[in-house]
Amino acid sequence: MLNTKVIWLSHVLDTNTPLFAGQKGIEITPEKSICKGDSCNTVKLTLSNHAGTHVDAPKHFLKNGETIDAYSAQDWVFQCPQLLKVKCRQADIIDSSFLQGIESLDSNMDLLFFKTGYEQYRQEEIYWSRSPGFSPELADFLHKKFPKLKAVGMDCLSLTSFCHRELGREAHKAFLSKGLRIFEDVSLQEFNNNVLLVVALPLRFVAGDGAPCTLIGWIEEVE
Numbered sequence: 001m002l003n004t005k006v007i008w009l010s011h012v013l014d015t016n017t018p019l020f021a022g023q024k025g026i027e028i029t030p031e032k033s034i035c036k037g038d039s040c041n042t043v044k045l046t047l048s049n050h051a052g053t054h055v056d057a058p059k060h061f062l063k064n065g066e067t068i069d070a071y072s073a074q075d076w077v078f079q080c081p082q083l084l085k086v087k088c089r090q091a092d093i094i095d096s097s098f099l100q101g102i103e104s105l106d107s108n109m110d111l112l113f114f115k116t117g118y119e120q121y122r123q124e125e126i127y128w129s130r131s132p133g134f135s136p137e138l139a140d141f142l143h144k145k146f147p148k149l150k151a152v153g154m155d156c157l158s159l160t161s162f163c164h165r166e167l168g169r170e171a172h173k174a175f176l177s178k179g180l181r182i183f184e185d186v187s188l189q190e191f192n193n194n195v196l197l198v199v200a201l202p203l204r205f206v207a208g209d210g211a212p213c214t215l216i217g218w219i220e221e222v223e
Helices: 138-147 162-177
Strands: 002-008 027-032 042-046 054-056 081-087 110-115 151-154 183-184 195-202 210-222
Touching: 054 195, 081 195, 138 162, 162 183
Parallel strands: 081 110, 110 151, 151 183
Antiparallel strands: 002 210, 027 042, 054 183, 054 210, 195 210
16 A cells, blocks of 8 residues: 655754855844734744755856746646765765766656765754765756756755865856756755655745745655
């Protein structure tokens, strides 16, 4: 009998959420409080649109690229998500030579997650300072091999390694110019290619080049 379970693929935002280059700046400030006599509880959020689990739209690095609000609702539903485990060391640049096992993935995949294992370092400095990055050439390789691919994601802070920032900028341009959205700082601990469907829910605002994003996945459970 086939059952399904819904899992989170995004992290909870808080003031300790790691940001690129070790930046700070997320604030969650109480505005109204029932305990202080107000009629309700509210908070004010201050954060970058690229904080926490988020998605980069083409506008992030391309002058005339698509913005978050330009996509239809269907564009955020991924019906053939796949995961590839990548063995890498600190500050490695992941290119096609790292993709062992890619031949076994479904050729119809529309979303590819890279599981590097760096999620385990998320509360350590190494997560932003020494995480791996991705090669620009990988965008063309994936685009040709998987023509239905719409997005990629990873369990490290960014497509860009802080140790290779200029290369990371070129990688962003390469992926986004192929129409591949980029999900960064994703939680993949429960994802082992048993996910049937992924829905991404970005914060929609006018002309957004990227946005914090909630991702959920449906896991196949066999009894």
